[in-house]
């Protein structure tokens with residue numbers, strides 16, 4: 001097995017797994033030093049293109065962004081999201097995963113779903129494609145408003161079955177999106193593979209967030225998003241200074257001219 005995936009598996013119960021998204025080289029290069037996993041998420045649809053749903057993201061877009069991210073990632077495990085309608089059956093999933101890995105040199109694919117995609121995950125793993133699962137809120141197939149999962153017994157049982165199905169099919173980890181803490185805790189204890197939470201409490205083996213959200217580049221208001229810096233302010237200040245210096249003739253002085 002890929003040694004980077006082994007490293008992730010070995011962190012279970014030892015050290016928290018850190019995962020962030022990247023959609024291009026410059027951000028990827030910065031976060032690569034700090035994280036275990038860089039995810040090229042199909043969240044790029046809403047973050048970069050203002051799509052109302054990730055269903056509008058296609059494989060070509062994911063591949064082009066991942067090629068750029070690949071340039072900036074040397075140390076972390078690089079995972080690409082397979083977008084909507086690219087893994088409807090085993091052969092489609094395998095064909096598209098192979099293409100994504102061949103074109104981008106990424107290490108693994110992420111697909112959404114639990115029991116529903118069990119046979120697809122098994123087929124990919126049998127064909128040496130490392131798979132990261134994703135359950136809870138699954139934006140590609142959720143219609144209407146996103147609601148956290150695991151509130152009632154039916155949802156709890158479904159989440160546990162989904163997690164078990166992914167583990168049995170050979171996924172190397174599971175993203176838990178917007179799941180109540182008590183059920184994340186149960187799932188994390190139950191499965192031997194690491195859980196990576198997003199809005200799924202402290203009980204997961206790791207955490208993932210969208211980098212643009214934590215930097216303050218988006219206007220995300222979701223409860224679980226913590227904004228660590230208002231980078232828009234920093235950019236605004238630099239751009240204002242540049243504009244003023246151009247207008248007043250302060251830039252470029254001799255130092256910046258040939």
Ligand code: KIV
Pocket residue numbers: 021039040041042043044081175198208209210
């Ligand atoms: O698309 C994405 O960025 C994701 C993460 C937020 C888990 O799936």
